[in-house]
Amino acid sequence: MRRYSPVDFTRVQLTGPFWSERLETVLTRTVPSQYKKLDENGILESLELKDPPPPLRVPFNEHGFTMQYFWDSDIGKWIEAAGYALRHRRDAEIERQVDEIVDKLEAAQMPDGYLNLWYQGHEIENRWTNLRDRHELYNIGHLLEGAIAYYQATGKRKFLEVMERSLDHIRNTFGTGDGQKRGYPGHQEIEIALIRLYQLTGERKQLDLAAYFIDERGRQPHYFDEEAIARGDDPTKYHFFNTGNYEYGQAHKPVREQDKVVGHAVRAMYMYTAMADLAAELDDDSLRHACEVLWKDVTTTRMYVTGGFGPSASNEGFTTDYDLPNDTAYCETCASIAFVFWAQRMLNLELDGQYAEAMELALYNGVLSGLSRDGELYFYENKLDSDGSHRRWPWHPCPCCTMNVSRLVASVSGYFYSVGPGAIAVNLYGGNSAELELDGRRVRIEEQSDYPWSGKIKVSVHPDGHGVFALKLRIPGWARDGVAMLNGNPLDVPGQLQNGYLVIERDWIEGDVVELDLPMAPRRIYANPKVKMDRHRVALARGPLVYCAEQVDNETPVPDLILSRDAAITETPRADLFDGIVTLTAPAQSIGSDDWGPDLYRTTPPAPADTTLTAIPYYLWANREAGPMQVWIREG
Amino acid sequence: MRRYSPVDFTRVQLTGPFWSERLETVLTRTVPSQYKKLDENGILESLELKDPPPPLRVPFNEHGFTMQYFWDSDIGKWIEAAGYALRHRRDAEIERQVDEIVDKLEAAQMPDGYLNLWYQGHEIENRWTNLRDRHELYNIGHLLEGAIAYYQATGKRKFLEVMERSLDHIRNTFGTGDGQKRGYPGHQEIEIALIRLYQLTGERKQLDLAAYFIDERGRQPHYFDEEAIARGDDPTKYHFFNTGNYEYGQAHKPVREQDKVVGHAVRAMYMYTAMADLAAELDDDSLRHACEVLWKDVTTTRMYVTGGFGPSASNEGFTTDYDLPNDTAYCETCASIAFVFWAQRMLNLELDGQYAEAMELALYNGVLSGLSRDGELYFYENKLDSDGSHRRWPWHPCPCCTMNVSRLVASVSGYFYSVGPGAIAVNLYGGNSAELELDGRRVRIEEQSDYPWSGKIKVSVHPDGHGVFALKLRIPGWARDGVAMLNGNPLDVPGQLQNGYLVIERDWIEGDVVELDLPMAPRRIYANPKVKMDRHRVALARGPLVYCAEQVDNETPVPDLILSRDAAITETPRADLFDGIVTLTAPAQSIGSDDWGPDLYRTTPPAPADTTLTAIPYYLWANREAGPMQVWIREG
Incomplete structure (x- = not known):
C-alpha cells in the first residue's frame, strides 16, 4: 500500500x-x-x-x-x-x-x-x-x-x-x-x-x-x-x-x-x-x-x-x-x-x-x-x-x-523527501543537497533557500541520464497563492496541484531549475469557537512558524496586549536576534489600567493605551530573560 | 463617636x-x-x-x-x-x-x-x-x-x-x-x-x-x-x-x-x-x-x-x-x-x-x-x-x-432609617411606614414607592408638633442626576448633597412631601483591569440590582453571548415573571460556531450571529430550569 x-x-x-x-x-x-x-x-x-x-x-x-x-x-x-x-x-x-x-x-x-x-x-x-x-x-x-x-x-x-x-x-x-x-x-x-x-x-x-x-x-x-x-x-x-x-x-x-x-x-x-x-x-x-x-x-x-x-x-x-x-x-x-x-x-x-x-x-x-x-x-x-x-x-x-x-x-x-514510483516529492523546504535514487536512477536535487525566513526557493535538478519522472513540490495550504517557474517560465500552480503538491512531470535534464515563491505574509489564525480558551483571541503565523509574544520584546505586559482585528502586521528581519530571524510587529493596545484610580468598579470602560506588539517564533521563546508569553493574543 | x-x-x-x-x-x-x-x-x-x-x-x-x-x-x-x-x-x-x-x-x-x-x-x-x-x-x-x-x-x-x-x-x-x-x-x-x-x-x-x-x-x-x-x-x-x-x-x-x-x-x-x-x-x-x-x-x-x-x-x-x-x-x-x-x-x-x-x-x-x-x-x-x-x-x-x-x-x-441628633436619614428605599423618635419627638414617615423597580419615591412627613430637623435622603452614586421636589418645588440636589445624602433641614409640618426621581437607566459596570477574570466583560445593573443572563431567558447559549459596547439596553417590565420584575434586553451577538465546519483552526474569524440578550436581576437566578448563568458578559 x-x-x-x-x-x-x-x-x-x-x-x-x-x-x-x-x-x-x-x-x-x-x-x-x-x-x-x-x-x-x-x-x-x-x-x-x-x-x-x-x-x-x-x-x-x-x-x-x-x-x-x-x-x-x-x-x-x-x-x-x-x-x-x-x-x-x-x-x-x-x-x-x-x-x-x-x-x-x-x-x-x-x-x-x-x-x-x-x-x-x-x-x-x-x-x-x-x-x-x-x-x-x-x-x-x-x-x-x-x-x-x-x-x-x-x-x-x-x-x-x-x-x-x-x-x-x-x-x-x-x-x-x-x-x-x-x-x-x-x-x-x-x-x-x-x-x-x-x-x-x-x-x-x-x-x-x-x-x-x-x-x-x-x-x-x-x-x-x-x-x-x-x-x-x-x-x-x-x-x-x-x-x-x-x-x-x-x-x-x-x-x-x-x-x-x-x-x-x-x-x-x-x-x-x-x-x-x-x-x-x-x-x-x-x-x-x-x-x-x-x-x-x-x-x-x-x-x-x-x-x-x-x-x-x-x-x-x-x-x-x-x-x-x-x-x-x-x-x-x-x-x-x-x-x-x-x-x-x-x-x-x-x-x-x-x-x-x-x-x-x-x-x-x-x-x-x-x-x-x-x-x-x-x-x-x-x-x-x-x-x-x-x-x-x-x-x-x-x-x-x-x-x-x-x-x-x-x-x-x-x-525532507519522499520517493515513489516515477516521482520525487519535496515535503519540507530549507537549503539542501540530496542524492536520491528513483527507479534505479540517481537524481541529485539542490535546493537553495532561506526557508522558513523566506519563501523564495530554488530547486535545481541533476538527473543521471534521461527519463520522465514527476517532481512534486509541496505547496502548503497557507501558500496556495504561491507562484512557480520552470526554467524562468511561469507554471500553472492551481492547475498542476495534486493533493497539495505542485506536480511537474517531464523528462528532466541537467540544470533544470524550478523556482518557487511561497507567500510568507503574516497570517492570523482563529480557533473554532468550541475551543473556549481561544475565543476572542488570535494566533499569528508566518510560513510554518507560529509566533508568540514574549515579554522581553514588549513594553506592555503581554497579558495586557490587545491586537485589533484590522491592525497591519509588519515583518521585521532582525539580524540581531538569534543569528537572524523575522519578527512580527503591529500597532496594538494595552488594556490600560493606567487611567484607573483605586476603584474596583466603574461605569466607564478602561481606556486602552497605544502600544506595539512584537512577536517572535514560538520555538524560540524562553531563551532570554524570564517573562510572560502568549501564543493566543487577545483580539479586540 | x-x-x-x-x-x-x-x-x-x-x-x-x-x-x-x-x-x-x-x-x-x-x-x-x-x-x-x-x-x-x-x-x-x-x-x-x-x-x-x-x-x-x-x-x-x-x-x-x-x-x-x-x-x-x-x-x-x-x-x-x-x-x-x-x-x-x-x-x-x-x-x-x-x-x-x-x-x-x-x-x-x-x-x-x-x-x-x-x-x-x-x-x-x-x-x-x-x-x-x-x-x-x-x-x-x-x-x-x-x-x-x-x-x-x-x-x-x-x-x-x-x-x-x-x-x-x-x-x-x-x-x-x-x-x-x-x-x-x-x-x-x-x-x-x-x-x-x-x-x-x-x-x-x-x-x-x-x-x-x-x-x-x-x-x-x-x-x-x-x-x-x-x-x-x-x-x-x-x-x-x-x-x-x-x-x-x-x-x-x-x-x-x-x-x-x-x-x-x-x-x-x-x-x-x-x-x-x-x-x-x-x-x-x-x-x-x-x-x-x-x-x-x-x-x-x-x-x-x-x-x-x-x-x-x-x-x-x-x-x-x-x-x-x-x-x-x-x-x-x-x-x-x-x-x-x-x-x-x-x-x-x-x-x-x-x-x-x-x-x-x-x-x-x-x-x-x-x-x-x-x-x-x-x-x-x-x-x-x-x-x-x-x-x-x-x-x-x-x-x-x-x-x-x-x-x-x-x-x-x-x-432603612438612621436617626441622629436633629436628623432622620433614609438609607434604603421601598414603600414603608415608619414611626420614628427624634430627640424625644415622634415623627412618622410614609414612603410610597415601587423601588427598586421604579426610582419614583414619595416621602411624606408627619411630625408630632413643630421643630426644625433635617431629613436626609440618600442619593445613590448611580443616581446623582436624580431630581427632588419639596411640596412640588424643585430642590437643588447637587447643592444640598452632603456625604451622599440630600439634606433638607426645615421646620417640617404635617403632610410635607418630598418626591424623588432616581434615574434607573440601565448601566454598564466595568471592573478594574487588574481583575483579570472580568477583562473584556461588562456587568449590567439597574438601580441597586445587578443583573445576569440566565439561559432560560436566552436562545443563544449564555457563554456565547457578546454585547457590543454601543448596544442600547432596554428596560422591559415583565408582569409575567416573578410577580413582576424589570428585565434588561439588548441586541447582541453570538460567538457563532454556526459558520464553522469541522476545522479546528482557520484564518478567518468566526462570524458572529445576531441575537438578543435578556438579563434578569441576579438575585432571582436559579429559580427556574437549570442552565448557564453569567453576571459578567463578554463585551465586543
Whole structure:
C-alpha cells in the first residue's frame, strides 16, 4: 500500500541556515552533553548491575512507581541519537562511549536473552509480570532503535545481535501459541522498532511480532487484567484507571475499533505510527482506515495550534474535544515528535499534503520549542501561555524528551523527501543537497533557500541520464497563492496541484531549475469557537512558524496586549536576534489600567493605551530573560 | 463617636411590594420550614444529651472536624429569626417550639454555667481546650442573639437568664486576671452578641467582655499556640495554617494592626462589625481607623460586583488582591450578610453614603441570591458564572447561611432609617411606614414607592408638633442626576448633597412631601483591569440590582453571548415573571460556531450571529430550569 518511501537522512545534506544551525547544535552540544547527563544522573551506572543496587536516584512516587523503570530506554535513545550523529561524522570518543555501553549490555544479558537493567538489578523474580506499567517492552524498543542506528553508522553488529537475542526471547515468551503469554506493551514503542528492524533485515518474524502486539492490544479477556490478577493485584486499582478502562494506554479496545484519540499522548502517537507502518507493509486497509479516522479526530478536535498534543498533566494526555487550555497545556515534546513520526507514515501512504503540512507544523513549533537555543536546556511541557514561571530545565527525572528531540533533529533531513514510483516529492523546504535514487536512477536535487525566513526557493535538478519522472513540490495550504517557474517560465500552480503538491512531470535534464515563491505574509489564525480558551483571541503565523509574544520584546505586559482585528502586521528581519530571524510587529493596545484610580468598579470602560506588539517564533521563546508569553493574543 | 443609630425594625412597616414579598415569604415559609429541617437533621435531638450520643449525622472530615460542633449556633440563629418573626406577629406554635428548646437548654446547662451541647454530649472533659477550631464561643454568641430576640418578642426572660449565666461562666474563665485563660473565639461572633446585650441592658460588663475579645485577639504569645501545646497538639499542624500564620481567623496580629482583609470571610466581617460597634460605643478612634482601612481595602481590591466576598472555597475566604474568579466564586451568603452588618455600623458612625450604598448592593444581590423565590431553597455559594450545574439546595451539612438570611430579611426594615441628633436619614428605599423618635419627638414617615423597580419615591412627613430637623435622603452614586421636589418645588440636589445624602433641614409640618426621581437607566459596570477574570466583560445593573443572563431567558447559549459596547439596553417590565420584575434586553451577538465546519483552526474569524440578550436581576437566578448563568458578559 505504501506508495512512497522516505529517504535516508544521510542522503540529504542540510545547507540552509535554519536547519544547519539546529543540526550543528545537536551534534556538537546536545548529544555530547546528554552522555554527561546520563552519567551524572546514575543512568549509566545502572549498566553495572551492582549487588546491592545503589540507592534510587528517582524515588518511588505515591503510586509505587519510579522513573528508573525506563532508564534502559534513555540509554537506547541516546545511542540512537549518537548513531545518527556518527553517520554525519565519525567521532572516536562517542564510538568509545557507545561501545562501552554495548559491552555492558551484552555482559548483562541473561542466557535466555532477557535484558532489563531494572529487573535484573532489583527484582528479577518479577520479570514479565507487569507489562502494563513497567516498560519492559518499551525499553527493548528504544534499545533496538539504538542498535539499528549504531549498526547503520558503524557497521558494528554486536549491539544488534544482543537485541536480536532479546527479541527471540520475547518472541518465545509472548504470542498466541501454547504456553505463551498473550501480552503486549503497556507503553507502545517496540512496534516501531521491530518494523525498522524488518526494514533493515527483511526478516518477516520481526514484522510479525510488531503486528502481533498491535493486533492483540485491547482484546478480551484483557491481558492487563489477567496479569494483575496473576500477581495478586486488583486490576481496578490501576492508578491511570480514571476512565474506567484502559484508555490511558489505548488498550481499551482493539486498535481497529478505536476512533477517538485518547489517553497518554506519546503512547497514542507511537501506536498510530506503528499502525500506519503496518498498514503500508501489510497492505492492511483496516489499519489504514483506523489511522485516518484517528488522524481526523485529533487534528479537528484535540491539536494545539503549535502541533502540540495532550492538554493534561494528570495523564500526560488527552481529555475532551476542544479542551485546549493554554496556561496548563502539557504538550509534551515527545508527543509532537511522535506525531511527526506518524505524520510521515501517513504522508507516505499516498502523498497527501495535509500530512506533510501537519508534520511541518509540529516540527517547527511543538518539537523545536522543546530544545533551547544552546542545545542543552529542555522543555518537557510546551505551554502556550505562561506567566513567566515556566522555564527550561537542564535535565528531568523523566528525560525522555531530551534524547527524543536530539534523535529527531539529528535525522531531520530524512523527512525532507519522499520517493515513489516515477516521482520525487519535496515535503519540507530549507537549503539542501540530496542524492536520491528513483527507479534505479540517481537524481541529485539542490535546493537553495532561506526557508522558513523566506519563501523564495530554488530547486535545481541533476538527473543521471534521461527519463520522465514527476517532481512534486509541496505547496502548503497557507501558500496556495504561491507562484512557480520552470526554467524562468511561469507554471500553472492551481492547475498542476495534486493533493497539495505542485506536480511537474517531464523528462528532466541537467540544470533544470524550478523556482518557487511561497507567500510568507503574516497570517492570523482563529480557533473554532468550541475551543473556549481561544475565543476572542488570535494566533499569528508566518510560513510554518507560529509566533508568540514574549515579554522581553514588549513594553506592555503581554497579558495586557490587545491586537485589533484590522491592525497591519509588519515583518521585521532582525539580524540581531538569534543569528537572524523575522519578527512580527503591529500597532496594538494595552488594556490600560493606567487611567484607573483605586476603584474596583466603574461605569466607564478602561481606556486602552497605544502600544506595539512584537512577536517572535514560538520555538524560540524562553531563551532570554524570564517573562510572560502568549501564543493566543487577545483580539479586540 | 456614633452619631447615628439604627431604628428597631418593628418601627418600620414594609408596604412596598419588593420587600413585603420577601418578608412574607420568610415569615410564612422560611422560618417554619427551618424548624422542620432542624428537627429532621438531628439538630434538635442534640438538645437531649442522650447517653450514649446518637451516631454522627455529619461525619468527621479528613481533618477530624464535624460541623456538628456548631449546631448550637444553628439553634440560636433560628430562635433569633423566629423571635423577629414573632415581633411581626405572635404565633403560638412558634412560641411553643422556642419554649421547648429553651427548657432543654436550661436543663442542659451545667451548674457552673457552661453550655455546649457537643462537648456536654461527647467530650465534656475537653471543654475550653480548643477555642481555635471548636466554635464554643461562637455558639454562645448565636444563642445569645437568639435569647435577646426572643426576649424582645415575648418578654420571656428564661433564655436570656440562661445565657447570662453562661456569660458569667465565660467571664470567669477568660480574661487577663490571675488563673484566667487569655482566650478568644476562633470564630468571631460573640462580640456582636455581647454588644447587643449591652445595648439592651446597659450592663457595662457585657461590653467589656466584647472589648476584651477584640483587644486580646492576635497578641503574642499566641493563645492558639498555647492552647494547642496544652492539649498536646502541634500548633503548626493547624489545617488552615496555609498562610503560615493565623490569618484564617484574623488572629495573625492585633486587630488594630490589621490593614488587609484576609482569611475566612464570615469570621472577618463579623469581627469588623464588632470593631465598628466598639469604636462607636467606646469612642475608640484606633478601632475606627482600622475599620476604615479594612473597608477601603476590601471594597477596592476584594469585593465582587454583587457585594459578594471570599473567592476561595478552600478557606471560605480571601486570597489575593483582584482575585475574583466568577465560576469558582465562593461568596458565601453569610459573608454578604455579615458585610451588611458591618456596613450598617460604619454608616452610623458618620452617615457617609458610601457605606449605605455598599450595604444596599450586598443586600439586593449577594444576600438575596442566597434564598430561593419560594423561601425554602438556598445557595451557600453565590457564583457569578455557572455552567448550569450550580443549583440551590434544600439544606446543607453547614446550614449557617439558611438562618442567617432569614434573620436578616425578617429584620431588614431596621436598615432603612438612621436617626441622629436633629436628623432622620433614609438609607434604603421601598414603600414603608415608619414611626420614628427624634430627640424625644415622634415623627412618622410614609414612603410610597415601587423601588427598586421604579426610582419614583414619595416621602411624606408627619411630625408630632413643630421643630426644625433635617431629613436626609440618600442619593445613590448611580443616581446623582436624580431630581427632588419639596411640596412640588424643585430642590437643588447637587447643592444640598452632603456625604451622599440630600439634606433638607426645615421646620417640617404635617403632610410635607418630598418626591424623588432616581434615574434607573440601565448601566454598564466595568471592573478594574487588574481583575483579570472580568477583562473584556461588562456587568449590567439597574438601580441597586445587578443583573445576569440566565439561559432560560436566552436562545443563544449564555457563554456565547457578546454585547457590543454601543448596544442600547432596554428596560422591559415583565408582569409575567416573578410577580413582576424589570428585565434588561439588548441586541447582541453570538460567538457563532454556526459558520464553522469541522476545522479546528482557520484564518478567518468566526462570524458572529445576531441575537438578543435578556438579563434578569441576579438575585432571582436559579429559580427556574437549570442552565448557564453569567453576571459578567463578554463585551465586543
